[in-house]
Amino acid sequence: MEALAERLSHLDPQAGGVVRVVMFYDTLMRRRVDLSALARASAGLAECVAGIRLHGTGRTIRVAPDGRETSAPPSPASTTVPITLDEEEIGTVWLERPAPPVPLDEVLLERLAIAAAAVVERYGPARTTMADPALVELVISSGSDDGSRARALRLLGFAPDLPVHVVAVRSHLPLDRIGGLICPARPVKAAPLAEVGVILATTVDPAPLPADVRAGIGAAESPERSWQQARTALRFTTPRRPVVHHDSLGALALLAETPRDALRENTDVAAIARIAGNLEQLETLDAYCATGSQRRAADLLHLHHSSVARRLEQIGKDLGIDVVQPAGLMRATLALTAWRLLDD
The missing domain is CATH 1.10.10.2840 (PucR C-terminal helix-turn-helix domain)
Structure with a gap:
């Protein structure tokens, strides 16, 4: 951090302010905050609207200085910095300052971009949702031990403290597209297993799915249990009811047994x-x-x-x-x- 602070001090004479900004974002990264928390903290520090946009999902977060996401029409960005991950531009961060930029805005946004890239790398959304079927099978198999399952989840990009839902899918659409629809802004991985598509996701919103997609959704108890529930729920889908949550079946689930x-x-x-x-x-x-x-x-x-x-x-x-x-x-x-x- 000292080397970075020294480099930044050449860009701005207020070296003390530069160091404080660097330390501020280093603390946020150690706390492993998410994108929304990063935007809130940045808006409070800059005392103006701060924004984060991810190109892959189109997700945009704009937060006012009071910490609330704002729906007001965006003002022209006073300063912008790209978010890069593995030398690829994956998004943008910016400030909407009504007055001219202040000297530390560039430093603030540089650190915000670095922190946002770290969040995307850690939690997703991954740039590809397709995964090694062998890893996915390790996650959902009842024969896997806890250590192997945890390692497979880690290799797939899921943080150990995040719940994972399993979705069983039948569709002519590509699995990566379905994964992106039901979980556009959080970690999601998919793989075909036999005649069923398997999607692992930290959150599931089936509303955007086309009507011809059949999907059974398991609860986030444990991946292997969620997989069993998802397969059961898939069996209860119909053209009139193409998406079924296992929790909604109640005693009807006994019929599947x-x-x-x-x-x-x-x-x-x-x-x-x-x-x-x-x-x-x-x-x-x-x-x-x-x-x-x-x-x-x-x-x-x-x-x-x-x-x-x-x-x-x-x-x-x-x-x-x-x-x-x-x-x-x-x-x-x-x-x-x-x-x-x-x-x-």
Whole structure:
């Protein structure tokens, strides 16, 4: 630090101020703060809006001197410095000072850029989300010991204190694109395993996913447990419900543990299998089970509710279940769900 301070002192006569700025950011880096904390600290130190932008994700953080992220229209940057990592420019930091830059602004931004690069290197987002499948398998395998799993996570770029969700995916889209959509600003890695794509992510937001992507999301308890949950949740996905969180399944998850032969031999499930070739009946039953209401099912199907009522009456006769009664609706819902699990 002394050598750096000496070099910076040649750029600005206020060597004492330079040293204080260097020490300020060295302290932040030792505390392993994130990008938001870096921006807050910088805005407070500079007493003006400070900004950080990462090119790869488009993520932008702008913080006012009071420590709050600001949504006000950005002012022209008074000073900017690129963020570089491995000789590649990955982003920009800047100050929005209404007055002319002060002598220490350049030093402050240089240190902010160095600190931001360190955060990106440590926590991501990594410039590529694709990972060695062998490492990913080590992370999610129930046969891995804790030491091997921790080492694999470290090699994949995950900090030891960060929770990791596992997402099981079926899609024609590239896995790296899906990973970037569900976790654009935090560590995320992906790899194909057999017929399923595996995504490891510290946070998961499925909202940006296209409708044709099927995804099961596990909790962040432990990677191996999260993987089991994600695979189970994936089995419950449907065109109407393409993304399923395992936590949302509740007792329904028990169906996934039922042997397939037992499901297949159940009379209600067998009855669903018999009508499965009639797409009109299957779609009507699916909409009714999903909504629990004839009128809402009619809205989904763009039909008059009387048409749905007539269809449900025939479906009830074919299944041998009075589906318009609460108990019958529950039986039909469970049978339809179990039948879909057989097709997985």
